[in-house]
Amino acid sequence: MPEVKNADELFKDFKAQSVSEFFKKNAAMLGYTGKIRSLTTIVHEGITNALDACEEAGILPDLYVKIDELGQEHYKVTIEDNASGIPLVYIPQVFGRMLAGSKAHRNVQSRGQQGIGVSGAVMFSQVTTGKSTKVLTSTGNKYIFKGRVQLNVKQNVGEIVEKEKIQNKWKWTGTIISLEAKRVLYNKSRYSPFNYLRMTSIANPHARITFIEPDGTRIVFDRGTDIMPKPPQPIKPHPYGITPDDLITMSENSSKANLSQFLEKDFVRISSGKVAEIGRQSGISMKTSTKRLSWGDAEKIVNAFNNIKFFAPPTGGLCPIGGDEIRKGLETTLVPEFCYTITRPPQTYHGGILFIAEVGIAYGGNAGRQGIEIIRYANRAPLIFDQGGCGITEAIKSIDWKRYGIRDLEKVPLTIFINIVSTHVPYTSAGKQAIAYKEEIYNEIRNALMDGGRALSRHLAGKRRLYEKKSKMNTLLKYVPETAAALAHLTTGDKARIEEKLASIITEKYVVPEVEEEDE
């Protein structure tokens, strides 16, 4: 007879999850897997926070990142920004609470879609070293706050564990965070903080990022433009892409009394006529109180959403980098000899989710990494991992590059930049490092790449023609002295004169333009 255990016995070992357990279990989702990736994620969270803070304050970002090696697999990461600083009362929230931040419940395109914000980095530091995170910040007033914060997981709040006020003699404004992490590793691979910063710099040409590597090497990713990007506008959500959970959350925060008003006012593209149609299809009274929306009803409404045709959402909520800015980013960082960039017009996938594909092609200079280099972004944030499983990569690989004059894919100095802008980027997984295959997105990328490929092939053909012209001319000139000498002997003429005239006939015929042909 098998022994039957009673419930008391079974629950004897049940304890509240510890912070570290929670972290380990959710590490992959949070971006903390692998030694190199964990370090990159820390830098990512800090940089994202810093860039967002600068942009919201309307300040051109001047960021400073320093990584120190303290011991084996033990590093310190310091990130400084020049934004407007954090008022003292908000410090525990910013650094201590998961899913804090001003954007979480707004339907705005944001780069902070990955990870869980800088609080995740604080937690990682806490879990691996047992140490709190050092923070210096000032809003530009008389004092600089200097202290340490840590995470109280039970209450989901940050705690300030040390604090002091320093006189702000320099009228400094900004924030510095400094945290330690163990079980991490620095190198210069594709997955490293270095490449992350390089990619960030390309997509954010308005930012200057100074990076000090553990060995002391100082790298400046300089600014390519002084123009701040337009901040994205919050837009009401479109019925496509909404989940029952989204609907419940929205209804709880809504000020509208009944479903009819709620759907019409809190969404875009839902007219009173569409409300009636939703009511008919879902069989739910549109007069139901917003506060009493049940999960079952929410599911029925979402089903109705997906069966009804809505106009595509307005495009104001999307904020592409822009072709010119991408060009500046690529030119500043890669110094290519040829550069093509394009921001495609907005399109929708899934019938209604807006997205914009932005593509840049840089050839020559520092472009390429032993062959084609692919740099992927979602809403400006670099996608570093899972390149192989990404729909972007698939689209790039589907192009027959030989058609565009690229012969050796293993050696070509080519960097391909892709940024997918959307209010709902279709990631393949919670890791948010790869974009799922969507036919519409795939086709947009391909079309942009083929346009770019044609421009590149014209550039390469021009280069080849120029080269051929030059070598032809040199070949011809090579035979001039002999020919002139023979002619001079035959006619008892002046060798120098014949030589000069003959050479000038050639150089005039094969005039090489001073400036290379326009890129396009």
Place this chain on the structure above:
Amino acid sequence: MNKTDKKLQNMAKKVVKQIENKNAPSIDIPQRGLSNVFFDENERILKIGDKTSKRTFINIAHTKKFMQTMLVSSYAQRLVRDEKHAGIRELYYALKHSVGTGKENTFEDQSESNMVIEDLERMLDVLREQLNLTADRRGFIYGDIVIVDNGDRFNASKLGRGGWSVPGNIEDIKFKKSNVDYILCVETAAMSDRLIEEKFPTKNNCLLIACQGQAPRGIRRLLSRLHTENDLPVVVFTDGDPYGWYIYSTIKQGSINLAYLSNTLSVPKAKFVGMTMDDIETYDLRGVTEKLKDLDKKRIEEELKYPWFKHKKWQKQLNKCKKMGVRIEQQALANKSLDFVAREYLPEKIEAKDFLP
């Protein structure tokens, strides 16, 4: 001024004038090759057509040849003025040196300078000899004829078994009396040696001329002059294969390459004594034939198409050769006995005038 010098100068002056006028310099050269050669049915010789090709300095494909043409012209002019003669190989070495960065030479191979010399001959209508250029001597003459060369007077039957080797340029040679009835021109030196040992020239009262393969210019000019000046008929004796027959056709009608020289180098009345495909049957030589190679078969097809091989007797020989798939060498006659060729084969055929046209 020497006529050749004048021609060279005029050509160069035209080029310089083009350069002075800022025009891309170019020269017109009569085309080489079969496409610019025709068979004159009246004179029965090959002649060059009037197709020319333009050699332009700024055409990358012509530039080097243009330079080479000027180099050879200039060198030839110097030879003519200095009254010196140079072999065509000497010319090659005299003009060969590096150009540009040094990885390239003015001439990479003697065939390049040889070609330019032929171009000049056609372009200026001069002979190689008039450019004071000579080729290696090849071929010899044996038999009862008195020749005066460079002040030396000798009888070509009294120079030992080797005869007199014929120089590239024979324009200045004089023939005195000859006590022969005809000339036998033989393809190989070995067969000539056999005939001399068997005293064939003496017994049959003929001159023996060995061309040693494709007849060189000196031999061809010698045949042509002896034929016209001393009124001697020419009988040709080669291997029985497409190459041997082409040697005969060159002696008779001229060659494609030197079609512009046919009137001074050919003997349209020459006759062919052998070897023929019929000889294989007549003299029962089946056992000593050689199989045709692919190249031989290709050559047969080409010759079948040449207008100067259109005579039905030649078409018959070529087709028979193709059909039998074999060739027969002169020396295969040794299969009968060493003296068979001198004692029976040649005397019988020549006596019976068993010739091909």
